[in-house]
Amino acid sequence: MKISAQDEYGLRILIRIARSKSEDGLSIPQLSEAEGMSASYVAKLTRTLRMAGFIQSTPGQKGGYVLSRPADEIRISKVLRALGGPLYDEDFCDSHSGAFRICTNSVDCSVRSLWKIIQYSVDHVLGQVTLRDLLGSEQNANSALENIIQYLNQARAAAEV
Numbered sequence: 025m026k027i028s029a030q031d032e033y034g035l036r037i038l039i040r041i042a043r044s045k046s047e048d049g050l051s052i053p054q055l056s057e058a059e060g061m062s063a064s065y066v067a068k069l070t071r072t073l074r075m076a077g078f079i080q081s082t083p084g085q086k087g088g089y090v091l092s093r094p095a096d097e098i099r100i101s102k103v104l105r106a107l108g109g110p111l112y113d114e115d116f117c118d119s120h121s122g123a124f125r126i127c128t129n130s131v132d133c134s135v136r137s138l139w140k141i142i143q144y145s146v147d148h149v150l151g152q153v154t155l156r157d158l159l160g161s162e163q164n165a166n167s168a169l170e171n172i173i174q175y176l177n178q179a180r181a182a183a184e185v
Contacts, residue, residue: 033061034069034107034157035100041079041156042095049081069107076106087173095159101150111143149176 032130036059052070056063070089073079080092091098152175157168 049090
């Protein structure tokens with residue numbers, strides 16, 4: 025599996041905006057310089073994030089982008105879906121049928137089961153992670169994510185009983 029550049033850079037832009045102390049937010053040129061990306065690519069990413077409701081623009085000459093809601097209300101699973109979509113969706117089989125119009129395994133496919141459980145697992149973990157969990161240092165983020173893993177392990181153990 026691969027994380028796309030759009031996923032990585034979009035998430036970095038969102039984190040940079042969330043960390044900003046400015047009431048006016050950060051402009052496209054400021055984001056471009058801070059993250060080492062072209063202004064046109066930053067504009068594309070901010071448009072996607074704005075259309076998905078994660079950020080909003082502030083008016084005026086000094087205007088920029090700010091979060092549209094608190095960081096602890098922004099789930100990373102939703103951010104990544106907005107930026108690049110899921111790892112697996114039901115249309116996958118239609119677009120990967122080989123030389124045939126319909127996949128030869130469309131009725132009985134064990135690989136499809138694998139992709140579904142991976143997508144479910146990723147969604148479940150990322151659904152627990154908020155933007156706020158990623159705003160501190162790497163060490164703080166590791167601690168927050170370890171707490172989420174412990175929570176998920178406890179929930180799984182309780183479900184097995």
